[in-house]
Amino acid sequence: MTQLTPVAVLGASGRMGSEAVKAIRNSPDLTLVAALGRQDPLEELIAAGAQVVVDLTVPESTERNVAFAVEHGLHAVVGTTGWDEKRVAGLRTLLGANPGVGVLIAPNFALGSVLATAFAARAARYFESVELIELHHPDKVDAPSGTAERTAALIAEARRDARMPGSPDATQSARDGARGCDVDGIRVHSVRLRGLVAHQEVLFGGVGEQLTIRHDSFHRESFMPGVLLGIRQVGSHPGLTVGLDGYLDLQA
Numbered sequence: 710m711t712q713l714t715p716v717a718v719l720g721a722s723g724r725m726g727s728e729a730v731k732a733i734r735n736s737p738d739l740t741l742v743a744a745l746g747r748q749d750p751l752e753e754l755i756a757a758g759a760q761v762v763v764d765l766t767v768p769e770s771t772e773r774n775v776a777f778a779v780e781h782g783l784h785a786v787v788g789t790t791g792w793d794e795k796r797v798a799g800l801r802t803l804l805g806a807n808p809g810v811g812v813l814i815a816p817n818f819a820l821g822s823v824l825a826t827a828f829a830a831r832a833a834r835y836f837e838s839v840e841l842i843e844l845h846h847p848d849k850v851d852a853p854s855g856t857a858e859r860t861a862a863l864i865a866e867a868r869r870d871a872r873m874p875g876s877p878d879a880t881q882s883a884r885d886g887a888r889g890c891d892v893d894g895i896r897v898h899s900v901r902l903r904g905l906v907a908h909q910e911v912l913f914g915g916v917g918e919q920l921t922i923r924h925d926s927f928h929r930e931s932f933m934p935g936v937l938l939g940i941r942q943v944g945s946h947p948g949l950t951v952g953l954d955g956y957l958d959l960q961a
């Protein structure tokens with residue numbers, strides 16, 4: 710008989726967490742051993758015998774949750790936003806002291822979004838101008854989105870490698886926020902609108918032409934194949950992986 714992987718979900722009654730609970734319950738190779746909310750003690754993860762912890766909580770909780778998992782030898786699949794450079798550096802140090810434990814931080818689990826970000830990074834060096842628009846449901850607590858932060862960082866890195874200057878912009882005066890926020894030198898604009906789920910457009914401009922790379926998640930089911938892939942693979946990837954693309958062969 711094949712062994713089922715025992716999985717726990719943190720943030721289990723949230724929008725993403727409840728979808729993940731359903732997806733895990735419907736997976737014949739996984740068994741959901743704990744579904745925890747804000748008030749539940751993390752020690753329940755140990756008592757339940759979880760091997761993989763899925764964190765779909767809030768930016769202020771995720772660092773502590775993941776540290777607890779790593780310190781107890783549990784692999785973690787993290788969709789929660791808020792992982793800035795300082796937090797990532799702290800996690801790398803912790804993982805160094807806990808070899809064999811794997812953590813995946815995936816700003817976006819939707820395959821189309823992962824591809825759109827990879828395409829944008831490829832296109833980045835060929836266009837003089839670039840700006841990014843992310844559009845989400847109005848219950849989202851952070852802006853810009855984690856996906857936009859990562860996309861902008863990869864675009865900025867590609868432009869730096871190609872020794873490109875910043876996008877041209879003659880603006881001399883602007884109302885607060887009119888030009889979006891600056892992520893690694895890339896302008897990012899955040900829209901919050903009832904009816905939306907998660908959407909992003911990367912706008913590239915060259916003389917006389919424009920390339921738009923757009924991705925839309927219309928339902929949170931779109932994230933579940935990526936969540937399940939992460940759960941199944943995280944144990945085979947010790948250390949930290951940032952981005953689901955780390956588990957995919959995007960060159961093929």
Ligand SMILES: NC(=O)C1=CN([C@@H]2O[C@H](COP(=O)(O)OP(=O)(O)OC[C@H]3O[C@@H](n4cnc5c(N)ncnc54)[C@H](O)[C@@H]3O)[C@@H](O)[C@H]2O)C=CC1
Pocket residue numbers: 719720721722723724725726745746747748765766767768770774787788789790791815816817818819855932
């Ligand atoms: N990586 C990806 O593909 C995606 C990531 N997200 C991110 O996932 C996170 C969750 O998003 P939503 O589900 O929309 O939020 P939500 O607000 O619906 O759910 C968060 C849940 O976590 C719970 N929670 C807070 N602290 C906790 C703790 N210490 N332990 C256990 N539960 C705790 C809250 O009570 C709430 O039920 C956000 O950071 C969001 O940006 C959202 C969608 C896709």
Ligand SMILES: O=C(O)C1=N[C@H](C(=O)O)C[C@H](O)C1
Pocket residue numbers: 790816817845849850853854855856857906907908
């Ligand atoms: O809060 C959301 O909904 C989402 N959060 C993630 C992000 O901030 O990028 C992923 C996706 O965009 C949905």
